[in-house]
Amino acid sequence: MPKIIISGRGGSGKSTLVTLLTKRLKEQGKVLVVDSDESNLGLGGMLGIEPAKKTLMDYLGGKPLVMGKLRAMLQKENSEQIEFFADSDLDSLSSEFVHWNGSGGLMQIGKIEHTMEGCACPMGAIAHDFLKHLVVGEGEWVLIDTEAGVEHFGRGIVEGADAVLVVVDPSNDAVLLAEKAVKLTEEAGKNFGVVLNKVDDKTMHILEEMLEAKDLKIKGVLPYLPGMAQTNLRGEPLEANSANDELDKLITKIAS
Numbered sequence: 685m686p687k688i689i690i691s692g693r694g695g696s697g698k699s700t701l702v703t704l705l706t707k708r709l710k711e712q713g714k715v716l717v718v719d720s721d722e723s724n725l726g727l728g729g730m731l732g733i734e735p736a737k738k739t740l741m742d743y744l745g746g747k748p749l750v751m752g753k754l755r756a757m758l759q760k761e762n763s764e765q766i767e768f769f770a771d772s773d774l775d776s777l778s779s780e781f782v783h784w785n786g787s788g789g790l791m792q793i794g795k796i797e798h799t800m801e802g803c804a805c806p807m808g809a810i811a812h813d814f815l816k817h818l819v820v821g822e823g824e825w826v827l828i829d830t831e832a833g834v835e836h837f838g839r840g841i842v843e844g845a846d847a848v849l850v851v852v853d854p855s856n857d858a859v860l861l862a863e864k865a866v867k868l869t870e871e872a873g874k875n876f877g878v879v880l881n882k883v884d885d886k887t888m889h890i891l892e893e894m895l896e897a898k899d900l901k902i903k904g905v906l907p908y909l910p911g912m913a914q915t916n917l918r919g920e921p922l923e924a925n926s927a928n929d930e931l932d933k934l935i936t937k938i939a940s
């Protein structure tokens with residue numbers, strides 16, 4: 685089953701989509717959520733899963749150590765081979781960096797913790813290697829939440845995934861970013877789809893026209909869900925209930 689990157693502009697609803705999909709998918713199988721956003725902290729609250737004490741970066745010994753290893757690897761002749769992990773499946777991941785709540789799991793790649801610590805590129809390098817070696821079985825899913833924009837394409841995380849879903853909310857920026865993301869996804873040789881979010885009848889119609897003009901395929905639509913922002917604001921777990929039909933349609937499309 686697929687490893688899917690959820691991408692899109694800031695605030696478009698990436699983490700919300702990851703959460704709602706996880707809630708629906710874990711009724712049928714196992715879902716690992718990989719939080720690759722180095723800034724935002726609220727995904728665990730949305731999912732109702734307490735993050736593990738260690739991020740993947742902590743598990744590997746911390747950013748300075750990882751950066752040292754990356755530098756050493758890059759100096760060697762075979763600089764393509766940056767490898768931190770061996771092949772592993774969802775069941776064999778260490779509880780030091782993954783917390784499970786039933787059949788839903790959450791792990792964080794790493795967060796920016798200190799001023800002047802440098803950029804998040806080392807997080808990208810370990811995320812790429814981890815995902816590349818992650819073996820996903822039948823009935824299992826891996827959903828990767830990303831930071832806003834297209835930095836994760838630059839960092840190569842997409843190389844470790846099978847597909848990219850771009851969340852488009854009713855804004856011109858979101859459409860322009862989707863157009864860019866499809867090119868980057870094609871360049872990486874992965875599958876691509878758009879999910880409209882926070883739409884009503886009027887904005888959905890306009891977005892459909894704009895995306896069709898750019899030949900971008902819509903895989904799913906989530907309406908504006910009243911109460912969603914309030915639940916998020918309180919840091920409470922999100923419930924999918926009123927969007928279940930739309931989520932099921934989207935799941936059927938991405939599974940095929």
Ligand SMILES: Nc1ncnc2c1ncn2[C@@H]1O[C@H](COP(=O)(O)OP(=O)(O)OP(=O)(O)O)[C@@H](O)[C@H]1O
Nearest residue numbers: 694695696697698699700832882908909912913916
């Ligand atoms: N379908 C929806 N209906 C109503 N509100 C929504 C919907 N989707 C997301 N929101 C609200 O929009 C805000 C941003 O959502 P979210 O945090 O999921 O976006 P994001 O793309 O992950 O943001 P970031 O780029 O900061 O990571 C939140 O307050 C969330 O509750």
Ligand SMILES: [Mg+2]
Nearest residue numbers: 698699721724
């Ligand atoms: Mg987010």
